Amino acid sequence: MPHARPSLSELRQQAADDINAALPGVDARLRYSNLGILGEVVAGAAHLHYGYIDEIARQSVPFTATGEYLEGWAALKRINRKPATNARGTVTFDAANGSVVPAGTPITRSDGVRYTVTDDATAASGSVSVAVVADTGGADGNAETSTAMLLVAGVAGVANSGTVDDPIRGGADVESDADLRSRMLDRYAAPPQGGSVTDYPAWALEVPGVTRAWLQRNLSGPGTLGILFMMDIVQAAHGGFPQGTDGVSTFEDTGTVATGDQLTVADYIFPRQSALAHVTAVAPTANALTITIAGLSGASGTVQTAIATAIATALRYSGAPGDVTNLALIEVAIAAVNGSAGFVITGISCAAGSIVGGGAVGNIQSNAGALPSLDHVVFA
Secondary structure (H helix, E strand, O other): OOOOOOOHHHHHHHHHHHHHHHOOOOOOOOOOOHHHHHHHHHHHHHHHHHHHHHHHHHHOOOOOOOHHHHHHHHHOOOOOOOOOEOOEEEEEEEEOOOOEEOOOOEEEEOOOOEEEEOOOEEOEOOEEEEEEEEOOOOHHHOEOOOOEEEEOOOOOOEEEEEEEEEEEEOOEOOOOHHHHHHHHHHHHHOOOOOOOOOHHHHHHHOOOOOOEEEEEEOOOOOOEEEEEEEOOOOOHHHOOOOOEEOEEOOOOOOOOEOEHHHHHHHHHHHHHOOOOOEEEEEOOEEEEEEEEEEOOOOOOHHHHHHHHHHHHHHHOOOOOOOOEEOHHHHHHHHHOOOOOOOOEEEEEEEOOEEEOOOOOOOOEEEOOOEEEEEEEEEEO
């Protein structure tokens, strides 16, 4: 049974009772009593001590440890906090042919996020495309195609304004305590076994930006493995689905080499995998759902947006690719939104799956390799 920590009020009461019991005839509860003041001082000090003991207890077990203490517990299982990563991509500027944008040229986005050109680039056909990297790590450095960019310092023959050509991707924030703790506890529960079924998803989750991962055996025949993974934060603009092409590591002898996010994961796993394994990094396909809800057509835009967000969040916890998603998962998510009383789900359409039972509403069976994701909600 956990120790019940006394409150400050209880400690003050106890100190006053002890003083009164030790000195008959005095009253430590009087407002201006010297003994009462001393009792409150002692109670306050004891309260701080209890707080310190609570903190020690919290950091003394991996289940509740935080910050550097959590990192210490994780390090015992060779689990390290994933650092922030810098986003990379391409920006295009109109430019006179032959103009050169040198490496190190600073570029900024309209909201102040700064980037640096990584390689010299020479203009041709009236424009110049430069490879850039975000100056600081984190998801804030990611940018979509056509995002406006500006040269911080002018370059002869090159327009000051340009746009993102190849999406700037790969920026991920420092791993949170919650995500680190989840990976750590998984490792305590399933220690590495030289390439077991639990090892491969764990290795994929060590890659910055990867939030979910699954193993598919015999992907292309005996001895082949598929690592399916999601990047729910880094690739939020794409529903969390990795951007690139499926394939194997650069170091693999056979097979099509992956690109983009899939290549990052494949290259990370290659030196860790079993010598006989042939691993392919795979992006799940999207089973895009259109959900029709009756009874809330008059709800405010705020409520409708909150409902869509709640459904999208719930679908993240619907299981592995190809699993059945229970209708109750969606209903519970909607019901938790204030202002959603009276809703009725009247229809669900699937892009890569079917409704169990064949009706308009029911549990959702996603196709093999597909994950349910919310396309849009219709409030009828």
